[in-house]
Amino acid sequence: xxxxxxxxxxxxxxxxxxxxxxxxxxxxxxxxxxxxxxxxxxxxxxxxxxxxxxxxxxxxxxxxxxxxxxxxxxxxxxxxxxxxxxxxxxxxxxxxxxxxxxxxxxxxxxxxxxxxxxxxxxxxxxxxxxxxxxxxxxxxxxxxxxxxxxxxxxxxxxxxxxxxxxxxxxxxxxxxxxxxxxxxxxxxxxxxxxxxxxxxxxxxxxxxxxxxxxxxxxxxxxxxxxxxxxxxxxxxxxxxxx
Amino acid sequence: xxxxxxxxxxxxxxxxxxxxxxxxxxxxxxxxxxxxxxxxxxxxxxxxxxxxxxxxxxxxxxxxxxxxxxxxxxxxxxxxxxxxxxxxxxxxxxxxxxxxxxxxxxxxxxxxxxxxxxxxxxxxxxxxxxxxxxxxxxxxxxxxxxxxxxxxxxxxxxxxxxxxxxxxxxxxxxxxxxxxxxxxxxxxxxxxxxxxxxxxxxxxxxxxxxxxxxxxxxxxx
Numbered sequence: 001x002x003x004x005x006x007x008x009x010x011x012x013x014x015x016x017x018x019x020x021x022x023x024x025x026x027x028x029x030x031x032x033x034x035x036x037x038x039x040x041x042x043x044x045x046x047x048x049x050x051x052x053x054x055x056x057x058x059x060x061x062x063x064x065x066x067x068x069x070x071x072x073x074x075x076x077x078x079x080x081x082x083x084x085x086x087x088x089x090x091x092x093x094x095x096x097x098x099x100x101x102x103x104x105x106x107x108x109x110x111x112x113x114x115x116x117x118x119x120x121x122x123x124x125x126x127x128x129x130x131x132x133x134x135x136x137x138x139x140x141x142x143x144x145x146x147x148x149x150x151x152x153x154x155x156x157x158x159x160x161x162x163x164x165x166x167x168x169x170x171x172x173x174x175x176x177x178x179x180x181x182x183x184x185x186x187x188x189x190x191x192x193x194x195x196x197x198x199x200x201x202x203x204x205x206x207x208x209x210x211x212x213x214x215x216x217x218x219x220x221x222x223x224x225x226x227x228x229x230x231x232x233x234x235x236x237x238x239x240x241x242x
Numbered sequence: 243x244x245x246x247x248x249x250x251x252x253x254x255x256x257x258x259x260x261x262x263x264x265x266x267x268x269x270x271x272x273x274x275x276x277x278x279x280x281x282x283x284x285x286x287x288x289x290x291x292x293x294x295x296x297x298x299x300x301x302x303x304x305x306x307x308x309x310x311x312x313x314x315x316x317x318x319x320x321x322x323x324x325x326x327x328x329x330x331x332x333x334x335x336x337x338x339x340x341x342x343x344x345x346x347x348x349x350x351x352x353x354x355x356x357x358x359x360x361x362x363x364x365x366x367x368x369x370x371x372x373x374x375x376x377x378x379x380x381x382x383x384x385x386x387x388x389x390x391x392x393x394x395x396x397x398x399x400x401x402x403x404x405x406x407x408x409x410x411x412x413x414x415x416x417x418x419x420x421x422x423x424x425x426x427x428x429x430x431x432x433x434x435x436x437x438x439x440x441x442x443x444x445x446x447x448x449x450x451x452x453x454x455x456x457x458x459x460x461x462x463x
Contacts, residue, residue, distance in 0.1 A: 133413055144397065153460055160453055168414075171442070175413065175414040175438070178418075
């Protein structure tokens with residue numbers, strides 16, 4: 001009935017699995033990240049962007065993760081809502097601050113790149129705007145969870161909101177593009193859409209893999225922490241009743 | 243059907259009569275429309291350039307106002323429990339609530355929208371379009387807003403939370419409506435944005451009640 005292997009649904013087996021999986025993903029992230037950074041530092045300056053191009057090696061992975069983390073959050077929300085999976089709920093809860101953090105990093109690195117390249121920290125370009133709205137959706141999700149006294153009700157309400165967000169994000173994405181094309185202007189800043197040269201392509205790919213692995217590691221650690229917290233709460237409740 | 247119309251009459255009367263009803267929303271709307279020229283400066287040319295957009299954004303903000311009472315009132319006095327026991331599906335009850343909200347505050351706000359836009363310097367020829375946009379956009383605001391209101395049932399500081407949840411959902415109708423009005427004013431084709439606004443409103447009239455009902459069942463469980 002539950003479309004997931006036991007090490008992801010059974011808390012005991014998940015704890016045993018994540019105990020070695022979390023450090024393993026962390027180690028993979030460090031190795032890939034070091035390789036990506038080394039390739040990135042040895043890459044020649046771009047003929048238009050000069051050394052600023054190096055910001056993209058950390059900007060592209062965070063941008064990918066800001067959306068990947070939401071996909072994880074929405075899938076975990078669906079699992080927790082439909083199959084009442086407690087671990088899935090912990091996973092959705094753990095993914096939200098990570099996703100919000102990566103979204104904030106995307107906005108920060110993007111504006112650091114935009115200052116020398118576009119001459120401005122911020123433009124109301126379609127991509128920037130939809131990233132900002134994604135950040136607001138993460139904030140709303142975390143705020144809803146934080147303001148519910150009843151934890152189970154809060155979890156289910158947050159899961160419903162996670163699914164509403166998954167429904168609305170593509171609509172927001174396309175509406176913002178529609179708005180952008182209607183108003184013109186920002187298309188000047190588009191980088192031409194040309195494919196990356198191999199010398200930039202490989203560091204980007206390595207960094208994307210490294211960041212994804214780091215996200216996996218952090219996510220597992222946060223889920224573990226959430227499982228421990230719930231066990232502690234349950235133990236405290238038992239102790240109070242005894 | 244008669245059950246649904248009874249519910250709709252009840253919800254409209256509640257939204258109209260309790261806590262100021264449309265007066266609060268329209269008063270807030272007039273207040274925001276008054277503050278804008280005070281902040282931006284009274285030059286007619288500058289105001290006219292932002293008039294339709296400002297009137298539209300103020301409309302979205304004013305539709306947030308009465309949302310927090312949409313489900314909370316019935317949740318607190320136990321009426322929501324009774325409504326779940328009725329033969330009418332909870333989804334339909336939620337839809338009736340949002341339609342009532344739209345009739346009692348969305349429609350009066352839509353009537354006030356052309357007045358605010360013209361006072362800010364929009365041309366008189368914009369009146370029919372902004373009225374139509376405000377009526378349809380108000381439907382989208384009511385049904386997306388209802389999702390936020392239902393989700394924040396039982397939360398501390400529910401009203402503020404509703405606004406934080408709902409504002410991202412308001413972005414597509416704000417974009418489409420604002421785009422329609424500015425395209426009309428600059429003589430560009432505006433029907434595409436208008437159709438998208440209608441599509442968004444209809445999509446949430448259909449889907450919103452499902453999410454609202456799920457949130458209400460969760461709050462009552």
